[in-house]
Amino acid sequence: MEKISRTKIVDLLKRDDFGAKVNVKGWVRTRRGSKQVNFIALNDGSTINNVQIVVDLASFDEEMLKQITTGACLSVNGEMVESVGSGQKVEVQAREIEVLGICDNTYPLQKKGHSMEFLREIAHLRPRTNTFGAVFRIRHHMAIAIHKFFHERGFYYFHTPIITASDAEGAGQMFQVTTLDMRHLGRTEDGAVKYDDDFFGKQASLTVSGQLEGELAATALGAIYTFGPTFRAENSNTPRHLAEFWMIEPEVAFNDITDNMDLAEEFIKYCVQWALDNCADDVKFLNDMFDKGLVERLQGVLKDDFVRLSYTEGIKILESAVANGRKFEFPVYWGVDLASEHERYLVEEHFKRPVILTDYPKEIKAFYMKQNEDGKTVRAMDVLFPKIGEIIGGSEREADYEKLQSRIDELHIPMKDMWWYLDTRKFGTCPHSGFGLGFERLLLFVTGMANIRDVIPFPRTPRNAEF
């Protein structure tokens, strides 16, 4: 076969130098046609769009033609011609075809219309489908948007540790990390596991959040963000929970709660705008196939300023809705941790736009949040989104050493895990704020997917760590 340098399909479909000799490589999505002419839809993953390959059957070897089945991998030399029927401007009139990889009829992606459950079982192949190709290209683009957003604003990307010996954040149950031989565990004299023999010389776990270490960095480099995997060992088999997920946590010295809200709003709008600008074909596909309101919902959050109101005001709105006959599954009263139905009522029914709720009761929020002067609330903020509920959670941090110390004592958090964190308040403390965004929550919003297992390549959930 003549050696012609390969053109990616995403680039080929933008060209208009018809008549050019090109080479394309990719996988057969469909093949159809008559006894004289066949049309192959070829995809190489660079875009959701296929290029149509036109094959005059008489010019090719019959045995080779038999191998052109769904899923087979081809290299095609041909002429770029203007297309009338393929849905694209460009198609390729094949001159030479090489079958790089055959694909027999045991291929699980032969036919269309597989259930999402089935595709999860073949997660090693599902990126080859239109749906998951679109989702994972959007996932890439959201990651790029996040790095670009923070880099352009002078934030430094900071790698907080994955393995940790402290469990102070208390955000959830943790996975233990060990090299001990569990068949023959050493014991101390009082019968406890002898962690002195373990790799780190003590009990170690997978991180649930990089925030505390992020604060160390922010009080040195000024403005940082993390973007890495985090873990929860909760036995939650729901469409919203993963045992392993990615989180973004910016932390900024000298930002107060208002700066923090401004940053969160600007940040998430930037990401959504990026998806509309850079993933138009993929977003449109998901809109048309799964979620007819997707594009409208994305445009919707960009239109207006987010509503900002206090938890206390939010409770009042919910209470008056209840008084007017609105039914909720869970009760509403000051002090309650809002359920998703409450958050979505505020966003979808009452205000009809995203809401940033602030100043939550301190009992339902983490120890490190800045205490308000009322003695009851803390300077927390949650960003609530349509369909998703809470998409971002953050706060101004308690910068006062004494106040932080006494909250740590109240909650009986062991000081062995806290001395280094308290040092930031002891040595040149400063006001600072930050928040966390669950990457997969963002992706649920941007792709319109209904199950969080479908926006991460290889979901880890109870009893599932395949591939």
Place this chain on the structure above:
Amino acid sequence: MEKISRTKIVDLLKRDDFGAKVNVKGWVRTRRGSKQVNFIALNDGSTINNVQIVVDLASFDEEMLKQITTGACLSVNGEMVESVGSGQKVEVQAREIEVLGICDNTYPLQKKGHSMEFLREIAHLRPRTNTFGAVFRIRHHMAIAIHKFFHERGFYYFHTPIITASDAEGAGQMFQVTTLDMRHLGRTEDGAVKYDDDFFGKQASLTVSGQLEGELAATALGAIYTFGPTFRAENSNTPRHLAEFWMIEPEVAFNDITDNMDLAEEFIKYCVQWALDNCADDVKFLNDMFDKGLVERLQGVLKDDFVRLSYTEGIKILESAVANGRKFEFPVYWGVDLASEHERYLVEEHFKRPVILTDYPKEIKAFYMKQNEDGKTVRAMDVLFPKIGEIIGGSEREADYEKLQSRIDELHIPMKDMWWYLDTRKFGTCPHSGFGLGFERLLLFVTGMANIRDVIPFPRTPRNAEF
């Protein structure tokens, strides 16, 4: 204090609108001066450069002035004036000073000249030093360069799993991940640990490489890269080993070994060029303080094409060096896994530039590498760098189902871990290639640091998982 919006020091030092009223915030690095005037070097982490704050002592409260000690956090309103003596073009004549956070003399970073060992013990504070500020800003920039390089070339960032139930890659010893209660382990009838009760229903570990899953993605999306944490539970207490480190692994459908070498060379040159272009102040600081040859070495790798030669030719060169009296600690013969001293001889003494060594004996390389026709070697490639030795390792992958299957059998790799990987060769297989770059290896090269524990914020090593 008057409310003036804050200017970051990195931005302030570029301005020339002298006379402007500004606010700067940051931490005191040094304070010196006379009875009338004091000079405070203030740093906010945005740059290695301090801004000089000029303080006419008579205009300020004495008690407040006493709190301006090394490490204290200040907010300063003042006038931007042209500087003659501060080493910068700009300084700030203070009008108002607020001490946001005091810092007493127990602060461990009072004096300069701490050992790297001591700074590792206070890893929670070391980002506040010039050295680690520089290193972690460069770390950020290298991450950004990596994402930019691949994004611009149409690669998709792909998150491979961190927790895995397969250990097929065989790259090293693994950490086990579990939620079992180790004090009361359930046993099966034959006395084994009852992993059925574990979170994932089976034994699970931390990933040693995302490559195999990366190949799944490349054979769907075309060109992908990973950038995430990887883990090795090896008991290696050396300046080159970490138990937790970050790795970048691109994988490209339709690339052969030559394309792979081209990509690796272009990639690493892009990163080094980025450091020279975007981290000039930080690189210069590290050059002057730690490693006088740093800038020259960085420029050196950009100058020429990398040498490309086969392992067999490399062995010949080493053997003739030995014949001419060159001493090595480890023996040289065809079939040996090259030691760092051998790699560095080729790079630093023989060729005096980076070398890409290819076509290694199959016995010393992984099972998935494409077998050459000689039956003895595989299409591996290692990129060898001055001072570092191997910085990148990669290969063209074996695309042939039968050959790959028989190599898996030869090495007794359990098929329970391999069926999904083999499916890529069964269904539309394609030639493809990829490589891995240890992020901290790159950082050792770009920063000139001597110990890998000093290029990651919180190093994890045997008996060490602090912070």
